[in-house]
Amino acid sequence: MASADTEEKLSCPNCLNTNADPVALKCEHNFCWVCIDCVLDTQKGPGGHTCSERKTDRPVREKQIHLYNRAEKHDNGIFCTYCVDSPVPAVKSCVMCEASLCDTHLRVHSKSAEHVLIEPTTSLQNRKCSVHKKILEYYCTEHNTCVCVSCILFGDHRGHRVETFDAVSERKREKLRNVLRRITSKTEEAEKRVKSQQDCRREIKGKAAGITERVTALFKDIRRQLDDLEKKTLSEISRQEEQVSQSISKLIQQLEIKKDELSREMHYMEDLCNMTDPLTIIQESDRHTFHDTEERDNENREIDDKQIYTVCCLDEGLISVTLHTGLSVIATGINRWINVKVATDMFMDIKTAGNDVQISGDLKTAGWSPVDQKHSETPGRFQYDQVLSTRSYSSGRHYWEVETSESGVWFVGICYPSINRTGRQSWIGDNNKSWCIRRYDNVQYSVIHDSKWIQLPHNVSCQILGIYLDYEAGQLSFYELCDPIRHLHTFTANFTEPLYAAFSVYKSWVRIKS
Template identity: 45%
Template sequence: MASSDVRCKQNCSICLSTYIDAVTLGCGHNFCRVCIHRVLDTQDEAGVYSCPECREEFPERPVLENIEKCYDAVERDMSTQPDPEEITGILCTYCIHSPVPAAKSCLLCEASLCDHHLRVHSKAAEHVLTEPSANLEVRKCDIHKRGLEYYCIEDAACICASCSLTGKHKGHQIELLDEALLKKKKWLRNVSDNLLAKREGNVSRIEALCKHITDVHERAQATNQSISGLFIDIRRQVDDLEKVVCSEISRQEEQMSLSVSDLIQHLEIEKDDLHRTIVSFQQMSLMRDPIVVLRNQELYRYNTGKIDTCTEDDMHTIGDLDILPISYMIHRAMRRIIEEANSRGFREPTASGILLDINTAGKNVAVSDTFQMASWSEVSPNHQATSKTFQSCQVLSINYFSSGEHFLEVDSKAGGDWCVGMSYDTIDRKGERCIIGHNDKSWGLRLWSNQYSVVHDSRVVLLPVQPSCKKLGLYLDYEAGRLSFYELSDPIRHLHTFSAKFTEPLRILCWVMGSSLKFHRGSLVLLRKILDNTKEVQF
C-alpha cells in the first residue's frame, strides 16, 4: 500500500502519467508543464486561477517553477521499488514451514533463496545468482542451458559464456549484461529526451496553428467590416448616381416637352392661317373678275413658294433622349467606385500581355517577330548566345511579376510536347536542372505524349484528365502564393494549382519540343468567369 502511495506522488494528477518537465505551483502541488499550462489557459477568460488538486486560488496567473529534484526523487524511488517479480511474491524454495521472501534465484539449482539459505548456498561459478524470478528458464540459454551473462553487440542478443566461446556468437563483440544495461538505459534516456523535445515541438505547432486560426478570424472580421463599409459607400454612391441620372432624364424630358409644346403651338397657329387662306383661295377661285384675282398679293406669295410653314425637319431638330451624357455619368461613377475598391485593397486582377526575351531562347527555339510565340526549330535560329541563354529548348518572358494577380492565355500547336509555367530569373541556364520543373525555382504544366502532368523540384505528378483543348489559362496570385492552370474549354476546366511562398519576381518560362506556344493578353471575361467559379474548383 505504501508503494502505491509513493507511485501516486510521482504521477501528474491531470494526465495520471509520470511527470514530464515537472513544475510546481505556490501551493506545493506538482504537474507536467504542458498539462498545467492547458488548465491555466482555460482559466484565462474567467480571470480566476486555482490549483486543480487543492483548489487554492491565486490572484494572478501563477509562475511555474521547475522541479529538478522531482526527477531525482522518481529515480531514487523507482530504484528502491521491488521488481514486478517481487511484488507478485517470489518466495524462498527451501522455507517450507513459513513463506519467506526470496533474495536471489539460482539458475543452476532453479530455486529461489532467502537471505538465510543464500549464506549456505554454493559459491561455485556455475551457480549463477539473479534477481528473484518465477520463470528462471527465460534467464537461461536455450542451447546450453546456462545462465545469460553477456550481451552480443553484433546480434543484439543475451548469451551465455558457452555461446561466446563455441557457439554462433564466437568472435563477436560482447559485453557484460550490467554494462549493456547501463548503455541501454542511457540510450533510452536520450530517446526519451528526443521524444520530449518532439512532443514540445508538437505543442508549439499546435499553439501556432491555434494562433493562426485566431489571426485568420480577426482578419476575416476586419475584412468584413471593410467590405461592409465599402458597400455602404457603394450603395450611397449608387443612390446618388440614380438621383442624378433620373434628374438628367427628367431635365431632358422637360426640355423636349417644352420644345414640342412650342412646335405644336406654332403648328396650331399655322393650321388656322392655312384654313383661312384655303377659304380665301376657294372664294377667289369662284370670282370671274381677272383683275381682282391677279392682283391678290396672298396668291402671289403662295405661288412663289415663300410661304412660312413647318416641315418634317422640324421634328428631327427636337430629337430624343440623349443617352450619351447619361452613359458617361454612369461609367464615370462606376470608375470612381472601382478606384475606391482598389484603394481599399480589393484590386481586380489584370489581364497580362507577354513578350518573350530572345536573349534567353535556347538554340532550337525560334521567337516570332512579335515576341509572343516560341516554336521548336530543327535549324538553330541565328541567336547571339549570352550568359542568359538557355542550353535547353526553352525561353523566358521579358515580363516580371512581383505582386498582384495576373491572368494570361496560351495557345498550343497540335502535336509535339511542351511545358509552360513560371520561374525565378535566378534559374540555372545550363545542365539538367535548368529545365522547367527540374529545380525548386520553377513550376510547370507539361504535355508529354498527350498526357498532362505538373512538375516542380524534379517531382512529376500525372494529372487524371485528358487534353481536350489547345488553349490554356494561367492565373497567378503572387501574395497568396498560388499559380493555377486551366483549360479554356467550354466549360472552363481547372487542371492544377501550385501553392508556394514566392520569394523572388516571377517570369513566364516555356519549353517546346516539336511544338509551339503563343502568348497573348488574357480575356477579362474569362478571368471573371474563372474567379466566379473558384468555389467549384478544388485546389
C-alpha cells in the same frame, strides 16, 4: 486454518460473496462497498445507523488496505497451491517448487537459497530450463538465452561464455536507459515541435481572423461605394429623363400651336375655295401668305426633326463616363488594398528567343516552329526553345496569367538573368537559377527546380494558369484558373537577383493574357 480465516474475513456477511473491495466498520465487521451503501441508504433518519451483525452507532467506512490487497490477489486468480479445502490468495510463488504460497504455508516453506521466491505468478514454468527442469540462473552470451547449471556443465551450452543475471540485467538496464534517454529526447523534441505547430496554428488563426476582418471591411466599403455610385448614376438618369420630358412637353405645345394655325388656315382656304365671286378669291389670296411652298415645308420639317432628335435623346455618354469614373476609383482602392501589380506590361523578349521559337507580332505568344526562325545573334539568346520576358521584377508582389495549348510540352516559370543560355544547364528548372511548372500533352503537371522534379497529383482541368510572385516573401505560386481556382504548387526561396518570366515550348504554344 489461516486460509479459512482469510476467506471468512474476505466474505461479506450481507451478500456472502468474497469482497473485491472490502470496507471495515468500527465494529470490526467487513462489508463490500455495494452492500454497505445499500445498508446505510435504508437506515436514514433518527436513531442512527446500525451494523447488521452488531447494534452500534453509525458505522464509519474505512477501507482495509491489507484485506483490499488480499482481495486483489484473490481476484487475479492466484491462490495457495496447498490450501485445497478453500481458495486462499497466494502472497509468494516458489520457482523451485513451482507452487504459490499463502502466509501460513510461506512461514513453513524452505528457506534454502535454491528456493527462489517471487511475486505470485502463474508462469512459473518460464523460470525453469525446458530441458533439465532446473532453475534458470545464467545467461549464455553466444546464443543470447537464459540457461541452467546443467546446460553449462554438460548441455548444449557447455564451454560457452555465460554471465549472471545481475550482470546481464544491469547491462541491459543501462542499454534501456540509453534508449530511454534517446526516446525522452525525441519525445521532448516532438513536444517542442507540437508546441511550435500549436503556436503556428494560433498564429495562422489570428492572421486568418485579421485578413477576414480586413476583407469583410473591404467588401463592406465596396458595397457602400457601389451603392453610392448606383444612386448617383440613377439620379443622373432621372435628371436627364426629367429634362428631356420637359423639353418634349414644350415641343408638343409648339407643335399643337402650329397644328392649330394650320387647321385655321386650312378652313379659311376651304372657305375661299367654296366662294363663287372671282374678285373676292383674288383679293383674299393676295392679302394672306399661305404655307404652300414645298421647299418651305421641307425646311420646317428638317428643323423640327433635328429639334425632336435633340430633345428626345438621353446623354448616354455622360452616364457611361459617370460609371467608368466611379468604378475606376473603386478598382484603384481594391488594387491598393491587395497590393499586387498585375503585369499588364509583360511582353516576350525576342532577343532571347531560341531559333525554333516563333514570337507573335504583339510579343505575347511563343510557339514552337519546326522551321529555323534565323533570329539575329545576340548575347542573351537561348540555344533551345525558350524565351524570357522583356522586364524583370526585383521587389513587390506581381501576378500574370498564361494561356497554353492542350498538346505538346511547355514550361512556365521564372529565372535569374545569370542563367546559362547554352547547354543542358540552360533549360529552365534544370539549375538553381530557375523555377518552373511543366505539362506534357495535357496529362499531369510537374514542378522543377535545380534538376529536382516533383510530379503533382492534379489532373489538368483547364488551359489557363495564374502565376503569383512575392519577391520579399520568396514565394512563387502557380494556380489553375478553373472553377473553383485551384492551387497547384508554391516554391519558397531567398531571391537574390532580379526575376524574369520564362517560357519554353515544344510542339506547343503559350500566350501571356492581357
